[in-house]
Amino acid sequence: MIGNLDLITLQNIWWLIASVVGSLFLFLTFVQGGQTLLFTTAKDDLEKSLILNSIGRKWELTFTTLVLFGGALFAAFPLFYATSFGGAYWVWMLILFTFVVQAVSFEYRSKPDNLLGAKTYEVFLLLNGSLGLLLIGAAVGTFFTGSRFVLNTYNSVAWQTPVHGLEAALNPFNVSLGLFLVFLARTLGALYLLNNIDYAPLAGRCRRAAWFNFLCSLPFLLGVLGGLLFMDGFAADPATGKIAMESGKYLHNLLAMPVVVLLLLAGLVGVIYGVVSARFLNKECGIWAAGLGTVLVGLAIFSLAGYNGTAFYPSLSDLQSSLTIRNASSSHYTLTAMTYVALAVPFVIAYIWYVWRQMDSRKLSPGELDGEYAKEMY
Amino acid sequence: MDFLSTVPWARAQFALTAMYHWIFVPLTLGLSFLVAFFESIYVKTGNEEWKKITRFWMTLFGINFAIGVATGIIMEFEFGTNWSNYSWMVGDIFGAPLAVEGIFAFFIEATFFAVMFFGWTRVSKGFHLFSTWMVAVGSNLSALWILIANGWMQFPTGMAFNPDKARFEMQNIWDIFLSPVALSKFVHATSSSFIVSALFVVGISALFLLQGRHLKAAKRSMAVAAVFGLVASLFVIINGDESAYSVAQRQPMKLAAMEGLFDGATRAPLTAIGIINPLKNVGDAGPDFLASVKVPGLLSLLATRQIDGFVPGINDLAYGNPEHKVVGAKQRIANGTLAVKDLARYKETKAKGDTQGATQALASFKTHQNDLGYGYLETPEAAVPPVAATFYSFHLMVILGTLFPLLFLVVLVRLYKGDIEKCTLLNKAAFVALFFGYIASQAGWVLAEVGRQPWAIQDLLPVGVAVTPIASGNVQLTFFIFLVLFSVLLAAEIGIMTRQIKIGPEA
Numbered sequence: 026m027i028g029n030l031d032l033i034t035l036q037n038i039w040w041l042i043a044s045v046v047g048s049l050f051l052f053l054t055f056v057q058g059g060q061t062l063l064f065t066t067a068k069d070d071l072e073k074s075l076i077l078n079s080i081g082r083k084w085e086l087t088f089t090t091l092v093l094f095g096g097a098l099f100a101a102f103p104l105f106y107a108t109s110f111g112g113a114y115w116v117w118m119l120i121l122f123t124f125v126v127q128a129v130s131f132e133y134r135s136k137p138d139n140l141l142g143a144k145t146y147e148v149f150l151l152l153n154g155s156l157g158l159l160l161i162g163a164a165v166g167t168f169f170t171g172s173r174f175v176l177n178t179y180n181s182v183a184w185q186t187p188v189h190g191l192e193a194a195l196n197p198f199n200v201s202l203g204l205f206l207v208f209l210a211r212t213l214g215a216l217y218l219l220n221n222i223d224y225a226p227l228a229g230r231c232r233r234a235a236w237f238n239f240l241c242s243l244p245f246l247l248g249v250l251g252g253l254l255f256m257d258g259f260a261a262d263p264a265t266g267k268i269a270m271e272s273g274k275y276l277h278n279l280l281a282m283p284v285v286v287l288l289l290l291a292g293l294v295g296v297i298y299g300v301v302s303a304r305f306l307n308k309e310c311g312i313w314a315a316g317l318g319t320v321l322v323g324l325a326i327f328s329l330a331g332y333n334g335t336a337f338y339p340s341l342s343d344l345q346s347s348l349t350i351r352n353a354s355s356s357h358y359t360l361t362a363m364t365y366v367a368l369a370v371p372f373v374i375a376y377i378w379y380v381w382r383q384m385d386s387r388k389l390s391p392g393e394l395d396g397e398y399a400k401e402m403y
Numbered sequence: 404m405d406f407l408s409t410v411p412w413a414r415a416q417f418a419l420t421a422m423y424h425w426i427f428v429p430l431t432l433g434l435s436f437l438v439a440f441f442e443s444i445y446v447k448t449g450n451e452e453w454k455k456i457t458r459f460w461m462t463l464f465g466i467n468f469a470i471g472v473a474t475g476i477i478m479e480f481e482f483g484t485n486w487s488n489y490s491w492m493v494g495d496i497f498g499a500p501l502a503v504e505g506i507f508a509f510f511i512e513a514t515f516f517a518v519m520f521f522g523w524t525r526v527s528k529g530f531h532l533f534s535t536w537m538v539a540v541g542s543n544l545s546a547l548w549i550l551i552a553n554g555w556m557q558f559p560t561g562m563a564f565n566p567d568k569a570r571f572e573m574q575n576i577w578d579i580f581l582s583p584v585a586l587s588k589f590v591h592a593t594s595s596s597f598i599v600s601a602l603f604v605v606g607i608s609a610l611f612l613l614q615g616r617h618l619k620a621a622k623r624s625m626a627v628a629a630v631f632g633l634v635a636s637l638f639v640i641i642n643g644d645e646s647a648y649s650v651a652q653r654q655p656m657k658l659a660a661m662e663g664l665f666d667g668a669t670r671a672p673l674t675a676i677g678i679i680n681p682l683k684n685v686g687d688a689g690p691d692f693l694a695s696v697k698v699p700g701l702l703s704l705l706a707t708r709q710i711d712g713f714v715p716g717i718n719d720l721a722y723g724n725p726e727h728k729v730v731g732a733k734q735r736i737a738n739g740t741l742a743v744k745d746l747a748r749y750k751e752t753k754a755k756g757d758t759q760g761a762t763q764a765l766a767s768f769k770t771h772q773n774d775l776g777y778g779y780l781e782t783p784e785a786a787v788p789p790v791a792a793t794f795y796s797f798h799l800m801v802i803l804g805t806l807f808p809l810l811f812l813v814v815l816v817r818l819y820k821g822d823i824e825k826c827t828l829l830n831k832a833a834f835v836a837l838f839f840g841y842i843a844s845q846a847g848w849v850l851a852e853v854g855r856q857p858w859a860i861q862d863l864l865p866v867g868v869a870v871t872p873i874a875s876g877n878v879q880l881t882f883f884i885f886l887v888l889f890s891v892l893l894a895a896e897i898g899i900m901t902r903q904i905k906i907g908p909e910a
Contacts, residue, residue, distance in 0.1 A: 078521075082517040082521050085472070085513035085516055086510075086513050086514065088476065088513070089505065089509040089510055089513040092476060092479060092505055093502070093505035093506065093509065093510075095479055095480060095483075096479065096501040096502035096504065096505040097502050099479075099482070099483070099490065099497075099498035099501055099502065100498030100499050100501065100502035101498070101502075103490055103495060103570075104491055104494070106483045106490050106491075106494055106498070107483060107487040107489075107490035107494060108487070108491075109483070110480060110482075110484045110487060110490070111483055111484060111485075111486075111487020111488075111490065111871040111873065112873075114484055114871070114877055115877070117483070118484060118881050121477055121480055122884070124473075125473045125474070125477060125892075126473070127473075128469055128470070128473035128476065129469045129470050129892055129895070129896075131469070132465055132466060132468075132469035133466070133469065133896075133899060136466070136899045136902070137899070137902045138898040138899055138901065139899050140894055140895035140898050140899075141891070178569070178750050178754075179488075179569045180491050180568075180570075181488050181491070181872055182871075182872065183872060184873070189877060355494070355498065355572075355573075356495050356572040356573065358572065358574065358576075359495050359496070359498075359499060359573045359576075362573065362576045363499055363502060366499075366502070366503055369506055369507065370506060373506060373510050377510060377514050380514050380515065380517075380518060380534075383518070383522075383525065383526050384517060384518060384521065384522060384525050384526070386525070387525065396524070397523075397524075398521075398523050398524065400458070400462065401458070401461075401462070401520050401521065401523070402521075
């Protein structure tokens with residue numbers, strides 16, 4: 026069956042797969058959110074250890090999902106990979122920098138003779154959870170606001186600004202999206218910790234942190250949604266592939282794809298319910314509603330960027346250099362082969378889910394941190 | 404803007420990242436299996452001593468693993484940041500193994516790593532052991548996929564050039580996944596990494612014996628690691644011969660540089676050891692070596708499976724050798740230049756709607772397209788890799804690699820005789836060999852990557868075309884940022900490791 030799919034269908038499927046992976050990454054940024062809560066929600070070393078040992082068991086999943094997001098884009102949309110990473114050089118390099126320092130910080134922070142001291146590793150985690158996410162948001166924002174690049178006839182990119190991508194962080198829409206991601210991650214982080222740690226003093230603060238950070242995220246969410254409803258967009262003619270500016274393009278996309286409206290609304294309701302249930306209904310499992318909601322919102326955002334004849338990586342310098350899921354994709358053969366490979370994804374999700382349940386069937390408690398296995402703890 | 408000045412910095416930054424990454428990866432690949440062996444013995448025997456041994460080596464594994472992940476993420480994205488033209492021109496092929504690596508390997512590692520370290524009281528003993536094995540399997544599967552990708556760069560297969568898109572496109576995924584070069588690289592890289600890990604465990608255990616600490620745990624660790632290292636050595640020796648033959652068939656210039664062979668010969672000798680003549684350039688007369696020890700005919704035998712076989716030298720491959728039907732880079736550059744022009748003409752005429760002109764240009768292009776990559780080289784000399792670096796890295800790797808199985812063998816004999824703690828010299832040698840393992844492993848990658856220059860994709864895409872068109876100052880700056888960052892993190896890693904080794908397995 027997969028072998029009979031045409032190129033357009035495969036391109037649509039791969040944009041969906043990349044969107045799902047990207048949206049799962051957004052959910053898993055509860056790890057990054059938790060990292061920043063070290064500085065605002067933890068009141069002593071015990072609480073810091075609890076937070077780090079809670080999210081520290083998941084950081085690799087977040088990290089790996091980001092890597093897979095990159096790998097999926099490389100395999101399915103190599104022209105995006107080449108154009109964005111090669112062109113918006115500095116924004117990606119800074120993002121990577123924050124993930125490099127994150128990767129060692131959990132393991133090294135509490136180990137003796139770690140050279141830099143625990144505080145430095147905590148700052149590394151803060152950088153990753155704040156600057157890293159802000160820049161990722163700014164980079165995703167350029168899916169809607171565009172970037173300054175030109176592709177020649179051999180598809181070699183020439184970036185038109187000397188700061189190579191950092192200009193994205195000066196656009197209000199991009200910054201709004203970035204800050205929304207930062208506060209959303211903090212909200213999710215607080216909800217995750219509430220559900221994963223058995224320590225009453227921290228639980229109360231996590232409930233308040235989830236609510237407070239959610240409120241902080243609202244102005245930026247409204248900025249993003251308002252921008253999407255009213256901004257001009259980059260429309261691709263389905264017949265010729267020519268790109269043209271279209272007033273209210275993303276609003277038109279919403280109206281043309283009711284399922285995306287449903288995804289967006291259901292996602293927002295999920296996030297709101299997750300937060301409200303934690304703050305006012307004394308529930309501890311709000312992370313699941315908010316997490317699912319985040320995935321749905323992410324899917325809606327990526328759908329608006331890529332489907333319905335839209336350039337998902339628009340060029341402000343040369344409209345016709347803009348990337349669409351049609352002109353940036355791999356060949357029919359490669360997309361077909363990779364679609365067979367993608368059949369393994371549900372299996373992967375299933376074993377992750379199983380192991381997650383095995384590991385989290387009992388909440389993390391202070392007693393576990395100084396027991397027989399204290400040496401292995403972060 | 405001319406971006407040629409970016410090429411050496413892009414290469415330097417990629418090499419820096421790769422070499423730092425490869426400090427940690429070999430230990431991850433092998434130590435994960437050793438920890439799985441230790442834990443299996445613990446689960447089988449119920450002996451708590453084996454559990455202590457497992458947890459001790461697992462701690463060192465975790466410290467090493469974290470920084471390996473940190474340096475690894477950069478590499479995946481550096482294909483885009485440093486080599487954007489490469490990413491477009493071969494992304495249709497190269498992206499697939501990277502995505503498969505994420506799906507089939509990274510998630511296994513990420514998921515079961517948490518169980519391995521934090522699951523002792525949360526899952527059953529059996530499931531914990533299973534998780535430890537899965538980390539080992541996942542780590543080595545990730546090596547498989549990235550080496551498939553690297554193998555394809557060394558021996559591009561299963562693809563065709565699409566002139567409309569100006570890129571290479573996949574035609575047969577199985578040709579790529581089952582490429583003999585890729586599989587050979589996988590066996591060689593993983594088994595040599597097992598040796599590095601075995602040397603690490605044997606070396607640290609030898610240190611304990613020298614210090615008179617943790618004797619029982621040290622000897623037990625040593626026994627398992629030495630057997631593991633010896634078995635891995637057999638794979639490296641068998642595979643090494645196959646690798647050399649494969650290089651001779653598919654990358655003859657690399658083989659010539661490995662052997663410092665400037666002029667081809669029948670009954671070509673194998674240079675066992677030598678000092679390259681530093682004044683000799685391609686096309687020069689004069690001796691290849693200032694001093695050398697050679698084994699007559701052995702290179703011909705290894706490279707062609709015949710003692711009288713002709714092995715082309717650097718000069719033959721650069722300038723051609725009609726007598727032995729060797730087409731040199733000089734001729735291929737002429738062909739490639741035509742291919743580049745035809746491709747440009749094809750795109751130009753097609754854009755103008757000149758169908759006849761486009762058809763003619765395309766037909767002409769197809770006659771020369773196999774040499775397309777050479778069209779971007781200016782001189783035949785540009786097709787020659789740095790000879791000294793290739794020669795010395797190869798010989799360093801082989802000489803050290805020959806000593807390691809002997810060390811494992813002697814260690815096992817002394818363990819069997821029960822007097823290894825008295826063998827001070829042997830233990831000192833075992834400790835020093837730990838560092839030689841890393842040197843040999845790094846030398847192997849220097850050989851693999853320097854030896855294939857100037858190609859990003861062998862014969863198809865030179866690094867000068869593959870590079871991102873970005874001003875070199877950007878890449879210089881990130882080079883130094885990562886140099887400082889990785890060096891600081893390495894120092895931190897060594898500090899933490901040293902402290903944990905001082906604490907030892909009995910704590």
